[in-house]
Amino acid sequence: MTAQKRIAIFGSTGSIGTQALEVIAANPDKFSVEILTAHTNDELLIQQALKFEPNMVVIVDEKKYQRVKDALSKTHVKVFTGEDALDEVAAMDCYDIMLAAIVGFAGLKPTLKAIENGKTIGLANKETLVVAGDIVMRKASENKAPVIPVDSEHSAIFQCLVGESRNPIEKVILTASGGPFLGKKPNFLVNVKRDHALQHPNWSMGAKITIDSATLMNKGLEMVEAKWLFNLKPEQVQVVIHPQSIIHSMVQFEDGSVKAQMGLPDMKLPIQYALGFPERLPNQFPRYDFKKPNTLTFEEPDTRTFRNLVLATEALYKGGNMPCILNAANEIAVFAFLRNRIGFLDITEMVERTMNKITFIENPTLDEYFDSDGEARNFAASLIQM
Numbered sequence: 333m334t335a336q337k338r339i340a341i342f343g344s345t346g347s348i349g350t351q352a353l354e355v356i357a358a359n360p361d362k363f364s365v366e367i368l369t370a371h372t373n374d375e376l377l378i379q380q381a382l383k384f385e386p387n388m389v390v391i392v393d394e395k396k397y398q399r400v401k402d403a404l405s406k407t408h409v410k411v412f413t414g415e416d417a418l419d420e421v422a423a424m425d426c427y428d429i430m431l432a433a434i435v436g437f438a439g440l441k442p443t444l445k446a447i448e449n450g451k452t453i454g455l456a457n458k459e460t461l462v463v464a465g466d467i468v469m470r471k472a473s474e475n476k477a478p479v480i481p482v483d484s485e486h487s488a489i490f491q492c493l494v495g496e497s498r499n500p501i502e503k504v505i506l507t508a509s510g511g512p513f514l515g516k517k518p519n520f521l522v523n524v525k526r527d528h529a530l531q532h533p534n535w536s537m538g539a540k541i542t543i544d545s546a547t548l549m550n551k552g553l554e555m556v557e558a559k560w561l562f563n564l565k566p567e568q569v570q571v572v573i574h575p576q577s578i579i580h581s582m583v584q585f586e587d588g589s590v591k592a593q594m595g596l597p598d599m600k601l602p603i604q605y606a607l608g609f610p611e612r613l614p615n616q617f618p619r620y621d622f623k624k625p626n627t628l629t630f631e632e633p634d635t636r637t638f639r640n641l642v643l644a645t646e647a648l649y650k651g652g653n654m655p656c657i658l659n660a661a662n663e664i665a666v667f668a669f670l671r672n673r674i675g676f677l678d679i680t681e682m683v684e685r686t687m688n689k690i691t692f693i694e695n696p697t698l699d700e701y702f703d704s705d706g707e708a709r710n711f712a713a714s715l716i717q718m
């Protein structure tokens with residue numbers, strides 16, 4: 333019997349984090365939970381800690397610390413608080429695999445810390461690679477820290493590449509559902525509100541990524557993520573709309589052969605695959621039924637309407653700090669849209685204006701990525717007050 337893998341879930345109270353805990357609960361002989369972290373959701377963190385009895389938890393919001401500490405006082409769970417605590421526990425010896433499931437730029441620093449300590453990373457947080465993919469992948473290689481994708485498209489590509497290490501990739505084809513506004517035009521999109529944009533047709537996810545799917549920025553971020561994970565040139569990354577989300581992505585090899593990974597849209601599968609890798613673990617997840625009449629369709633993205641895909645492609649080709657700028661502006665814009673401060677189409681407008689404003693750096697240091705992120709956020713935020 334193989335030893336239990338010791339898991340640290342950064343972002344345990346989110347959509348990915350809670351599904352990861354379901355996977356772990358179903359496989360107690362395979363996994364133990366050592367670290368759980370949350371931003372502000374003290375109640376769920378406490379419940380999770382009482383159930384899984386990790387070594388330690390982090391509640392980033394210092395106002396919630398005492399509540400968590402009191403609630404766990406009769407357990408052996410150590411409680412930490414503050415942003416720096418994420419980096420500190422990421423450097424600890426008590427775990428083997430970090431599931432990087434914090435949303436946004438905030439996930440970058442703890443993930444880098446885990447990489448510097450040679451941990452295996454199950455990477456859900458795509459923003460980490462969008463912001464500083466060159467540094468993250470270089471450090472991962474220097475520290476022999478495997479990065480196993482959790483994002484469904486990248487997990488699909490990773491699965492297609494198993495056993496193909498000698499065979500160059502011609503291109504990868506990322507599938508996109510098209511989101512809730514597939515087929516809609518700007519005259520419709522100008523009026524859409526957050527509640528409609530939060531209705532993803534196939535996946536149940538956190539709010540930020542759900543809005544990104546509706547604007548197609550999610551696929552733009554995933555293009556950059558794919559470049560770094562699989563060491564691709566920008567022209568080797570293609571996007572196709574596949575509204576059913578059954579094919580999770582494809583790899584085309586030099587002989588023209590295309591491999592696809594398929595299944596029902598359920599994030600528990602890529603989460604379980606990353607935690608269990610290289611083993612495939614049995615489970616009771618629902619299966620795709622080929623006997624049911626189903627049509628799988630593919631179409632070109634409408635980039636005249638969903639211009640985020642154009643902006644992200646520009647950032648992908650330009651490189652340097654441009655994807656970091658794109659990401660920062662997008663995070664500010666999505667946050668503002670979720671609070672009804674700006675309209676749906678303003679998201680793209682804000683990202684474009686920020687990309688045109690912030691100084692381009694071809695080979696940024698980590699500090700310069702942090703500076704670019706801060707400058708882009710400030711500029712994007714200044715556009716909201718207008």
Ligand SMILES: NC(=O)C1=CN([C@@H]2O[C@H](COP(=O)(O)OP(=O)(O)OC[C@H]3O[C@@H](n4cnc5c(N)ncnc54)[C@H](OP(=O)(O)O)[C@@H]3O)[C@@H](O)[C@H]2O)C=CC1
Nearest residue numbers: 343345346347348370371372373434435438456457537538
């Ligand atoms: N959900 C999905 O199906 C998929 C998600 N991903 C990616 O995975 C990541 C997580 O997504 P998802 O689970 O949907 O997000 P959620 O919003 O559901 O969860 C985010 C998690 O991060 C924590 N968090 C938020 N802000 C901070 C912060 N500033 N510092 C520390 N922790 C923070 C939250 O804590 P709290 O609850 O306390 O606020 C929560 O635990 C994203 O990068 C997303 O793009 C990729 C593919 C699919």
Ligand SMILES: CC(=O)[C@@H](O)[C@H](O)COP(=O)(O)O
Nearest residue numbers: 483484508509510511545550
């Ligand atoms: C589940 C997952 O990986 C998401 O990134 C999903 O792919 C979003 O759907 P879209 O294809 O609509 O962006």
Ligand SMILES: [Mn+2]
Nearest residue numbers: 483484485554
């Ligand atoms: Mn995805």
